[in-house]
Amino acid sequence: MDGTIFRRIENTIEDLKWSNLKTFPRHIRKLSGLLGSDGVKEIAEDLAVLVDLEAWIEEGESTQGGFVGSAELHWPIDPREELGMTIRLVHWLADDPERALGFSHTFFNSGSRKIDADLQAMVAQVLVPFGRDFIDYVKERTGVSEVTKLPERPLSTARKVFVVHGHDDGAKEKMARFLSDIGFEPIILHEQASGGRTVIEKIEANSDVGFAVVLMTPDDLGGPVSGERQPRARQNVILELGYFIGLLGRSRVAAFTRGGVEVPSDFGGVVYIPLDGAGAWKQALGKELKEAGLNVDWNVIMG
Incomplete structure (x- = not known):
């Protein structure tokens, strides 16, 4: 078999x-x-x-x-x-x-x-x-006992969350600060040493994480030749979204949207969470982390 x-x-x-x-x-x-x-x-x-x-x-x-x-x-x-x-x-x-x-x-x-x-x-x-x-x-x-879910990752790896982002520094900093507050280590690509590597090589070198958060902010415009242009996330954000879906599985990837940004139509099963000003996104992220098997401090999230 x-x-x-x-x-x-x-x-x-x-x-x-x-x-x-x-x-x-x-x-x-x-x-x-x-x-x-x-x-x-x-x-x-x-x-x-x-x-x-x-x-x-x-x-x-x-x-x-x-x-x-x-x-x-x-x-x-x-x-x-x-x-x-x-x-x-x-x-x-x-x-x-x-x-x-x-x-x-x-x-x-x-x-x-x-x-x-x-x-x-x-x-x-x-x-x-x-x-x-x-x-x-x-x-x-x-008698086959294959594990059908993602295997447990080492604790040091599971507490790392890769933050994919575009040009919205405010959203990036807000997400990184929140992840730190609830006991996770946010991994932001440009803060990691390059070591002469290409961007994709840096992503691969820093992909030993337990979860990925993708910030889809309206940094670009795009659309069909004959249609209106719509706000879109940067191309690197879409690329990294697909990369982490393939690496971690859809249950360990959460995408956050802002400003009516267009979302990809071919990534069914990915959770898209509005990055609202009221902070409801924090509870939504906590739920996704918990369902991925990661421990979260609900006292901090609800505080």
């Missing part, structure tokens, strides 16, 4: 959580492919043969009442059959991703006018718990 399969399944489901009608087909087909990969395929097939997807969907559709969203799916009681039903559903949607629109609208109608909301509700209620339960099931069957 490929030692990275669990992490790849988790990452793909995370991508699906933030997908829309344009990106859903790519991610659902990827998940279907992962369920058919070596070491997982046989287990998935053994579960899938236990259920009849078409009959299950028809039964659910028969419960439709007089208003949209009243239809209910009757999930199997047997945990193995529930896993098998979801596996069949994933392959069914991957074969024709357009089915997802009608399926999610029928059974997971959110009441929102945004079509993507139904799709994301389906992913949250079906695929997210499936990923967790399926991984546990495969581990139990195979």
